[in-house]
Amino acid sequence: MGRFDAIFSAFELLDKAKTEVSLRDTFAAAVRQFGYDSFMVVSSRIQPTAFDKMFILDHWPRAWRLQYHRENLILVDPVANYARKSFNAFGWHEAPVIDQRGGRVLEISAVEHGLRSGLCVPIQGTSGYQATVSLAGHAVDESKEGRRAVEMMALYLYKTNLKLKSESRTFTLTPREREVMRWAAAGKSAWDTGEILHISEQTVKSHISSVLSKLGVCSKTQAVVESIRRGEIHP
Known part of the structure; x- marks a missing residue:
């Protein structure tokens, strides 16, 4: 399947998802074609003491998530920091490293959990930074076309999740x-x-x-x- 077909096939399947679990699993299958084994969608609110509450969708290795939370790695994570400022998707290796020692510890730990290469897709809206879709894998498609395809699917995932939440929420007012x-x-x-x-x-x-x-x-x-x-x- 070509990249163009993969994108629109993913769009159609995401539109059919009725729960967050099916939405997560559908997206996981779509990006696996591009070498990504794991991903997460996190909100813009940094909550080091309540890290799990930042997750919107979680398809991340549990052991890595626990270590990241336990060691409070978000404070030295160059990807998390750069995502709040960037309007474009970027590879993990492209994020400027401020804390050299912390960044190195983070990189080594991520590789140990199978997160060798990654792509970050910041979600920016009219009110500023809203969320991040971060993906990782052993051997990802790092071509310009591959990156654009995954970026488009990540943006569509976020929009579809918002729509799903809106349709399932209970309003107080009529x-x-x-x-x-x-x-x-x-x-x-x-x-x-x-x-x-x-x-x-x-x-x-x-x-x-x-x-x-x-x-x-x-x-x-x-x-x-x-x-x-x-x-x-x-x-």
């Missing part, structure tokens, strides 16, 4: 209440929102009153802030 709050966040009055949604001003006010009760706040402004914080609406 769809209509979220709609009303989206217009409130845009600065619209109850009358304006009623005109836009083709409902009465009083109905809009009733929805807002319900939202205040559900979110435990006292004003519409507080309700907007809390709705955004909880992910009920997006700014």
Whole structure:
């Protein structure tokens, strides 16, 4: 199978995944064609004391993950540091090493766990750095085409996982209440929102009153802030 076909085959299979486990396993099979045996997706929040909470998807050797956490290697990891600044995918060996001794210890330990070569795909959004997809293997395809193929699949994996989480999450507010709050966040009055949604001003006010009760706040402004914080609406 050519690289182009491999990419779109992976896209189709990722779209069919219904759980995070099937999403993880589908991606693992797709990147194995390019020599990658392991990968992880971690969030932008560095939590050295709660490292496992950083993982979004985990297909990493357990022994290596435990050592990385136990020795707090994230603090000397040049890949983790560079991922927060780079907009492009890069090979592990391309990350600038700040702590020479720590970087060397990290490299030796990774190789001992079979992570000989790696690729890092930073996920950057409009609000800045969001996550990292890091992949490793014994004999990876390091060609420009191979790297681009894996980068595209990694970005699609992250997007698909977000979509899966969104579809499976439970909202506190009803769809209509979220709609009303989206217009409130845009600065619209109850009358304006009623005109836009083709409902009465009083109905809009009733929805807002319900939202205040559900979110435990006292004003519409507080309700907007809390709705955004909880992910009920997006700014």
